[in-house]
């Protein structure tokens with residue numbers, strides 16, 4: 001019998017190494033763990049190892065994430081699964097959003113170093129990792145959030161423990177496994193991105209309170225943002241919005257109408273930045289509505305049908321009914337007995353200021369239009385109906401003074417002028433993208449540096465070369 005000593009030696013060496021590092025190949029779950037404690041411990045171990053990888057390595061891993069997401073087969077699969085599993089949004093838009101998150105989320109180039117040099121030497125201020133980050137993702141952008149947060153957090157030298165929404169756990173787990181497989185292929189430590197098999201509120205609470213989780217990032221509604229901010233840890237809150245769009249008499253009305261319909265119907269109005277109510281100056285309101293109808297809006301005028309719709313798509317006129325969030329205009333209209341084709345992108349109606357459709361962050365393509373006598377009243381009401389979220393607002397106007405006035409008064413993280421809301425996250429507008437827009441805690445559109453600590457490194461006397 002021929003014994004291949006070399007092969008046996010290789011196998012023994014690998015087994016011993018696996019035992020030593022606790023990473024048996026057959027048991028590697030590509031970042032998916034039974035318990036939150038196990039996930040966090042693995043993440044902490046991975047982060048220590050990750051600290052020895054170079055900046056060039058980090059960027060290679062970022063490119064790896066981009067590649068996994070942009071592979072046609074993966075992109076199509078995750079976009080389809082996200083819609084099927086959550087019951088929200090539309091496939092074509094998910095494809096755009098996932099690709100956008102992969103391509104336009106900045107990598108290590110975001111970590112710019114400050115340097116001070118002079119007679120006393122050289123001081124550097126660098127963006128350094130926090131360590132293990134706990135990131136909570138919404139059901140409205142499940143994969144988009146995993147993609148942009150993974151890129152930014154890993155670029156910053158961190159590892160990340162995700163707490164996906166239970167309603168989108170399948171697609172989140174699928175994506176996390178794919179990303180870890182690619183990262184391993186590129187030589188990264190295992191478990192840079194982890195989660196649990198059964199995401200739940202209980203598991204999120206374990207994560208929020210675990211001592212090895214150094215930073216918390218909540219992308220979701222007010223409840224979870226408040227929860228992370230109450231932990232005593234460094235927390236980033238990316239919370240709810242109710243973005244108003246103001247149109248005044250100086251605007252290019254045809255363009256405004258088209259932009260508003262396109263922005264509001266993007267992924268069936270799921271994005272937190274999407275137009276949620278229009279405030280139009282009386283002088284141009286009719287012409288705006290006429291043009292919106294020419295661009296795919298369906299106007300409902302019958303008060304009875306509007307009332308029926310309120311009963312159907314809201315919970316006690318206070319919150320959106322979850323089973324209608326992210327549904328298409330065609331679907332919603334069908335439920336109130338109106339048959340239209342898929343060319344109808346959103347439903348519009350005139351509404352008073354206190355109407356539930358105006359006041360609630362609906363996250364479905366129903367767009368109320370509030371008529372006001374002049375632009376100053378439009379701006380005042382936009383500020384009011386944004387409810388102090390300071391998230392996103394739009395304005396269509398050629399009047400620089402009024403554009404400036406609204407920008408100052410509404411204080412939103414994103415203010416888009418003369419464009420659709422998505423121009424604010426880098427689609428047809430300048431700038432990078434993210435699906436974690438941190439208004440409440442002030443980081444704004446998050447990127448790698450948002451997830452880093454600033455550390456000062458001082459050398460006395462030396463390396464000053466002037």
Ligand code: NAD
Nearest residue numbers: 137138139164165204220221224238239240241272436437
């Ligand atoms: P959600 O608040 O219901 O859930 C968000 C996440 O938090 C989920 O993973 C959920 O499981 C978890 N969660 C919620 N309450 C919790 C609690 N008490 N304890 C532990 N975990 C909890 O939001 P959603 O419906 O998934 O997403 C829509 C909301 O998110 C909207 O309000 C939208 O504006 C907001 N959002 C904001 C941004 C942003 O960047 N600012 C981006 C996307 C979504």
